[in-house]
Amino acid sequence: MKSIAILTSGGDSPGMNAVIRSVVRTCIYNNIKIFGVKFGYDGLINGNIFEMNISSVADIIQKGGTILSSARSSCFLTEEGQKKALENIKKRNIEGLIVLGGDGSFKGANVISNYGIKTICIPCTIDNDMGYTDYTIGFLTSVNTVIDAISKLRDTSSSHGRANILEVMGRKCGDIALYSGVAGGAESIIIPEKDFDLEKICNKIISGRKRGKLHHIIVLTEGILSPYQLKKQIEEKTKIDTRVTVLGHIQRGGTPSSMDRIIASEMGNEAVKLLLLGKSNLALAYKNNEVEYVSIETAINCKKSFNEKLYEIIDELSI
Numbered sequence: 001m002k003s004i005a006i007l008t009s010g011g012d013s014p015g016m017n018a019v020i021r022s023v024v025r026t027c028i029y030n031n032i033k034i035f036g037v038k039f040g041y042d043g044l045i046n047g048n049i050f051e052m053n054i055s056s057v058a059d060i061i062q063k064g065g066t067i068l069s070s071a072r073s074s075c076f077l078t079e080e081g082q083k084k085a086l087e088n089i090k091k092r093n094i095e096g097l098i099v100l101g102g103d104g105s106f107k108g109a110n111v112i113s114n115y116g117i118k119t120i121c122i123p124c125t126i127d128n129d130m131g132y133t134d135y136t137i138g139f140l141t142s143v144n145t146v147i148d149a150i151s152k153l154r155d156t157s158s159s160h161g162r163a164n165i166l167e168v169m170g171r172k173c174g175d176i177a178l179y180s181g182v183a184g185g186a187e188s189i190i191i192p193e194k195d196f197d198l199e200k201i202c203n204k205i206i207s208g209r210k211r212g213k214l215h216h217i218i219v220l221t222e223g224i225l226s227p228y229q230l231k232k233q234i235e236e237k238t239k240i241d242t243r244v245t246v247l248g249h250i251q252r253g254g255t256p257s258s259m260d261r262i263i264a265s266e267m268g269n270e271a272v273k274l275l276l277l278g279k280s281n282l283a284l285a286y287k288n289n290e291v292e293y294v295s296i297e298t299a300i301n302c303k304k305s306f307n308e309k310l311y312e313i314i315d316e317l318s319i
């Protein structure tokens with residue numbers, strides 16, 4: 001293998017830059033040409049591809065976002081788009097491709113792999129919604145961001161004797177709410193994996209208030225119900241003033257945590273080494289503190305399991 005390309009696709013996540021740095025440096029160390037593709041699959045289609053060097057990745061390990069830019073490409077879903085992408089890969093004699101992203105990006109990588117290009121995927125999404133790996137890069141940083149928000153909300157919640165709803169991201173996965181709820185000491189969490197129980201939340205607010213508790217933090221995963229509708233329902237039932245914060249894309253930015261940087265550095269290095277061994281159609285996973293791999297199809301089709309034990313802890317610790 002003489003040349004490899006790397007792209008970042010889908011929603012960005014903190015730690016993508018640390019992966020890019022690791023891939024580029026490992027390639028240069030092993031005398032492999034490394035190309036960066038801008039704006040994900042759209043860049044492959046438009047030929048937005050450039051050769052990277054050692055200084056292309058200087059001073060980026062600590063930066064959120066992606067220096068390669070990202071996109072959700074609708075054009076790559078068409079056969080015409082895929083053929084154009086393939087032409088651009090072949091024109092530059094690119095033999096291997098490393099794709100950073102989540103579920104949708106892996107599906108794109110599978111298409112490229114089926115056209116015969118050696119392809120490796122690295123899981124990067126804040127959602128942690130991929131069942132085949134313990135962690136996706138960016139998730140732990142995002143959880144830290146949410147914990148920070150919970151701590152700040154708790155201050156003002158206590159000052160005013162209010163309930164505060166914090167809506168977080170996660171798409172169809174409740175992990176951001178669950179992990180940050182536990183680590184931030186939230187009183188209630190609402191996640192897609194569990195039925196929403198308004199009665200239980202309101203009773204908890206009222207019983208907390210009766211024994212002098214002044215704050216109540218509810219972490220709500222996006223897409224379940226409107227936080228403003230929830231606020232109205234809580235106020236009607238408890239008569240307690242309630243406020244809404246939608247954290248939004250703040251969760252996608254910021255300097256990556258230590259674990260995200262470490263996993264990113266390990267995975268970037270491993271992806272290049274696997275390509276050099278002639279391996280293809282693999283998705284890297286982080287399992288039991290080690291980097292492992294499965295086929296891309298296995299990764300895409302693996303059902304995400306839910307950490308029931310962690311969910312139960314919330315009820316016991318937030319009495």
Ligand code: F6P
Pocket residue numbers: 011102125126127169170171222252
């Ligand atoms: O998949 C990552 C994610 O941040 C989700 O949590 C969220 O639902 C979505 O992307 C937001 O996408 P966009 O950046 O397109 O608004």
